[in-house]
Amino acid sequence: MTEAILRIRNLRTYFFTRRGIVKAVDGIDFDLRKSECLCLVGESGCGKTVTALSILNLVDSPPGRVVSGEIYYDSLNLLKCPPDQIRRIRGKEIAMVFQDAQSALNPVFTIGDQIAEQVKLRPEVNQREAKEQVINLLKEVGMPIPEKMIGYYPHQLSGGMRQRAMIAMSLSGDPQILIADEPTTAVDVTVKGQILDIFSQLKSTRQMSLLFITHELGIVSEIGDRIMVMYGGKIVETATVSELLNNPKHPYTISLIKCLPDITQVMGRLESIPGTVPSLINPPSGCLFHPRCDKAMAVCSKEEPPPFIVAEGRTVFCHLYSRPER
Numbered sequence: 584m585t586e587a588i589l590r591i592r593n594l595r596t597y598f599f600t601r602r603g604i605v606k607a608v609d610g611i612d613f614d615l616r617k618s619e620c621l622c623l624v625g626e627s628g629c630g631k632t633v634t635a636l637s638i639l640n641l642v643d644s645p646p647g648r649v650v651s652g653e654i655y656y657d658s659l660n661l662l663k664c665p666p667d668q669i670r671r672i673r674g675k676e677i678a679m680v681f682q683d684a685q686s687a688l689n690p691v692f693t694i695g696d697q698i699a700e701q702v703k704l705r706p707e708v709n710q711r712e713a714k715e716q717v718i719n720l721l722k723e724v725g726m727p728i729p730e731k732m733i734g735y736y737p738h739q740l741s742g743g744m745r746q747r748a749m750i751a752m753s754l755s756g757d758p759q760i761l762i763a764d765e766p767t768t769a770v771d772v773t774v775k776g777q778i779l780d781i782f783s784q785l786k787s788t789r790q791m792s793l794l795f796i797t798h799e800l801g802i803v804s805e806i807g808d809r810i811m812v813m814y815g816g817k818i819v820e821t822a823t824v825s826e827l828l829n830n831p832k833h834p835y836t837i838s839l840i841k842c843l844p845d846i847t848q849v850m851g852r853l854e855s856i857p858g859t860v861p862s863l864i865n866p867p868s869g870c871l872f873h874p875r876c877d878k879a880m881a882v883c884s885k886e887e888p889p890p891f892i893v894a895e896g897r898t899v900f901c902h903l904y905s906r907p908e909r
Contacts, residue, residue, distance in 0.1 A: 587614035594652035625813035675756035684745035695733025701755035743774035815871035
């Protein structure tokens with residue numbers, strides 16, 4: 584098994600609001616291995632983005648705060664690093680591609696200037712070399728006519744080109760870990776495929792670790808090695824992509840897969856999961872999914888399910904399985 588480059592243990596990130604404490608991430612554990620793509624999947628509001636922001640210490644405080652846990656980058660606990668050290672790691676060692684490139688890019692600077700900002704931090708790089716590196720980064724992400732595009736402002740680019748510029752900016756520090764937060768959400772189907780191809784190529788050529796966040800379970804087979812399913816701020820199942828898509832174990836995962844459209848049935852009816860996502864201020868007792876689960880038992884409403892190993896490398900948090908993790 585490949586060595587882990589990022590290890591998260593018992594991470595809890597809460598938001599303290601007037602209505603109460605929002606437990607956005609509530610005690611999750613996972614490893615990101617070197618050179619792998621780990622997909623984090625779940626419905627909107629389940630804690631995927633907050634997990635990513637917690638890793639980079641970007642949670643708005645107030646109202647948010649990491650209240651407990653450990654985040655190890657190699658042997659360094661990021662939660663105990665001083666702000667100056669985190670800023671040196673952020674972008675250079677661990678970079679992030681945000682969901683909305685329009686909001687993430689500065690509208691008053693050209694994309695060339697914004698990408699070059701990280702490149703120019705290296706003392707050995709002069710102005711001409713920085714420009715060459717920016718052009719090469721834009722070529723790497725498939726930007727057409729990069730020599731011309733470096734002078735464009737964000738508003739002059741299409742949604743797909745802005746996303747490519749964001750990816751190029753994230754690569755400017757040559758990071759070991761790249762976090763992609765739903766990078767295909769705001770683009771059309773054709774561009775979505777191109778963006779996925781870019782990430783697959785980057786993972787292969789740069790040998791970087793990729794944490795890919797998405798609510799679209801249907802695209803993870805194109806890019807992922809392993810997959811984690813989140814629900815209500817908790818991880819409910821972890822497996823390889825092929826194992827999970829072909830043989831899901833948790834009732835929530837099974838329901839998600841049933842919701843995928845079937846292209847073989849032109850007039851087929853789309854499935855849906857009954858009920859609503861739980862309140863993270865006043866969550867249900869026991870298993871958070873039990874009010875929506877058609878396999879719920881009496882214990883499900885009383886006790887939170889511990890992790891169960893159902894097969895080698897497969898963990899599921901569900902009372903349907905009876906062998907707890909040792």
